[in-house]
Each structure stands twice: as C-alpha cells, then as structure tokens.
Amino acid sequence: MHRIAALAVAAVLLFPPAARALDALRVSAIPDESPTELQRKFEPLGKYLEKQIGIPVKFVPVTDYAATVEGLAAGKLDMVWYGGFTFVQARRRTGNAIPLVQRAEDARFHSKFIVPSASKAQSLKDLKGGSFAFGSVSSTSGHLMPRYFLLQTGIDPDTDFGKVAYSGAHDVTAKWVEAGKVDAGALNESIWQRLVDEKKIDTSKVRVLWTTPEYQDYNWTVRGDLDPKLVEMLRAAFLALDPAKPEDKAILDLQRASRFIPTSPDAYKNIEQAAKSAGLIKD
Template identity: 65%
Template sequence: MLKRTLTLAAGLALSFSAVVAQAADVLATEVLKVTAIPDEAPTELLRKFKPLGAYLEQQLGMKVEFMPVADYPAVVEAIAADRIDLAWLGGFTFVQTRLKTGNAIPLVQREQDAVFTSKFISSDPAVKSLADLKGKTFAFGSVSSTSGSLMPRYFMQQDKIVPETYFSRVAFSGAHDATAAWVEAGKVDAGVLNASVWDKLVAAGKVDTKKVHVFATTPTYYDYNWTVRGSLDPELAGKIKAAFLALDPAKPEHKAILDLQAASRFIETKPENYKGIEEAARAAGLLK
C-alpha cells in the first residue's frame, strides 16, 4: 500500500510539473516580444512599428511589445537567449544570428529585399565615382550593417579598393540616417547607406538633394527579413508569417502599415537566400 501511495504521489508530482511547465510556456508567449536592428533613430523605429504591432496583436490575439536594443550585437544575443521572439534583421545580422543559434527562422522579407542595393552619396559635386574619393574621408553605417557596411565594402573589394587604405579616414556613423546627416553637414566627404532609407529621407525632405547626391549604386543582394527564434512555438510562427503575407496594399489600412515598412508587400524567405551574404562576410574577415 505504501509503495502504491508513493508511486501515485510521484506520478502526481510529475504531472503537476508538466502542467506548470506548460503554463510557463503559455505565459511566456502571452506577450510577443519584438525588436529591430537599430539602423535608424529609436524614435523612428518605434513610430514605424506601432501600426504593425497593433495589426499583429489583432491577428494573433495576444499582446505585442516592441523592445528597442542598444546595438546590432544586442539583437543577436537577445534572440539567442530567447528574450526576443521576433526581430527585424539585416542580412548580415541574420547570418550572425543563424550561426549563433543554429535554428533562427527567417519568415518573410519585403519584395525589394530580394534585390536590395546601397547608395553611395557625397556633398561634393565633383565626386562622380569612387575614383574621385581616393584620399578623402568616408562613412559607413554600423559595422554590423549589411547595406551600410558589409555589402558596400564587399563590392569595393571586388574593385580592389580597401577602404582603410584608400580613404584618408573611415568612420562609422552607427545608422543610415546619421550617415546622410554626416555627409550633408560635411563631416565626411562621402558615405554609403541603405537605398530604402535614402529614398525615405528624400521623400520626407530630410535630406537636401541640392547639397547631397547619389553617385553610385551597388549591385543587388538579399537583405532584411523578419526572423523568429528557433524555439518559438511553430504554430505561432506560422500565424506570424500568415499575418505578414496577408498585408494587402489594396486595403488602405494595410497600405499604411506597408508604407511605414517601406514595403510593397511581404513575401516568404528562407535561410539559403543569405548564403551570399555569409560568403561576403567571410571574405571580409567578419566571420571566422
């Protein structure tokens, strides 16, 4: 009788533990924690996300919370530690995240992210190409930025240009909008930034095209995507993907969300799309 009682007690304890664990999983996903690489000012990132966050709350039936991070590496660490469920990543940051976690899953990307480019800009009217910048000052965005550093550097290296020896000084502004501001203010002679951010700055009148001009554009490459941590419930991940794919530019309320994301629409993506970026990062010595 005592053995049966102990066995029953042990079974109940295990069942209770399982229930507690399941409850903890449910509680952990009651709030979808979202972040984005800080490639623009924090206030701008939050402004762009608010309508999208409200849409996701409606579609998923759960609270969605945006959690800003200090820098690009912090995004990678947050996903690896399961502190973030969903993140807007650049191509290189995705590669870093995938290599660190082994299972981060890219869900969707904007249509233009399959054919993304970077813009080289200068405030000097005499600058028509990179050949005109030898010995001058130059700015990238963040060291970890795909479109503001990695891919422009990779394409320059294809043309036998090593930035640190070609330019008199190389600086890192930390963000695309900051690069444009530096060039316009004459802090550097030229710089490179995300083509999408450049177009947005021009459309919003936040850069004076009488002072700053585009003198070159990179070849195309894959860039940004929305990625979930590999340990996220697959059913929830599927709902998140479906919500993005359901955004229809023909619906005014959806178009407002897409416009803030600088997207015509979202399409599915996969890890294989970012192999080229991984190869570029290894060629640049940014991955071992």
C-alpha cells in the same frame, strides 16, 4: 495531490520556455534608424499582429545590432527585424533562427554611395584618400555590402581611405555627408529614399555617386524554438497584408514595403559569403 502537482511541474519543465504559452511577443529591430522612427514604423504593425495572433505584442528597443542577436539567442526576444548580415550572425549564433518573410523589395536591394554635391568625385576610385562613413559595423547595407563592393572595385577601405568612421545609423550617415563631416558615405537605398521623400535631406547639398548591384537584405526572423503554430500564424499574418486594403497599405507604407513575401535561410548564403570575403566573419 502532491504527486499530481509534481508530475505537472515535471511536464512543464520538459518543454523549453518558447514552447509554453507566451504572455506577449517581444519584438525588436536592429537600430539602423533613430529609436523614435523605429517605434513609429512598428506601432501599427504591432497592433495588427496582436489581432492576428491573439496575444500582446511589445516592442523592445535595443542599443546596438549585437543586442538583437544576443537577445534572440537568450530567449529575451522572440522576433527581430534584421538586415541580411545580422540575420546571418543570428543564425550562426543560435543555429536555428527562422527567417519568416522579407519585403518584396528586399529580394533586390541596393546600397547608395553618396557625396556632397560639390564633390569632384565621379567614381568610387575618386574617393581614395578621403574620409568615408559606414553605418553600423554589423549593417548589411550600411557596411558589409558597401565594403564588399569597394573591395571588388579594388578599394580597401582600411588602407585607401584617409579616415573611416561608423555613424551607427543610415540617416546619420546621410546627415554627416550633408554637413561635410565626411567626404562620402554609404547607406541603404530605402532609407535614402525616405529622407529624400520627406525632405529630411537637402538634395542640393548631397548627391548619389554610385548604386551597388542588387543583393538580398532585410527580413523578419523568429527564434527557432517558438511554438511552430505561432511561427506559422506570424508568417501568415505578414503574407496576408494586402496593399489593396487601405488599412494594410498604411502598415506596408510605414515598412516601405509593397508587400511581404516568404524567405528562407538559403536566400542569405550570398550575404554570408560576402561577409567571409570581406573578412567580417570566419568559419
């Protein structure tokens, strides 16, 4: 009996933790919005996924973008909602993080540059010398791509702005511009539209100055060492969400998605190149 027990233990140890049955799927998201908003958006999706995969799904809030990368690498998180840049960081950190799906909207995403309505700025070049707010340092749509397009326009944020601040979240950036704390800021178009739709930003005080060209952005990513069957179940669950079904549409609406579509690491090669061009990552 002792020999059998020892063999059983040895067999278990041959498999990495992720290959064993999970008690729960631990899910997180980059904190690009307030914790309460992230939890509100995820709750119905979490309940849906529980039914589809047959195990509890637990949302694990984090304090910053880097915590999602380290959590995935350490096996403390199983699935994360990433922006394109943070996905690139996670992929480089782990070597095998798997992007499952993205919203259809993420295949053609944009950032918005906003200014107070009374601003005299008519183009990006008019922002020189003023104060500017990005979101998180690790944000794709709140920092990397706005920085990249500023550089393409001939504006170096580190030398051409009087002051650069990092708000930590897109909705905070919008509020800073609205309150006149900064002369301009950049945030992702999806959150900008939500703030406008929900009247959480006063459009008589803030206006869009410029919209970037399109780029790939957000995705749901899993650890590369998860059970492949679970990975495929999760991908299938996202792809099965049907906007023609009221219950599914309610979930999609909270995700600000028309539907989810497959994605792959190659979709984010341009993000990686932009990060290199902007000096935010090095080979």
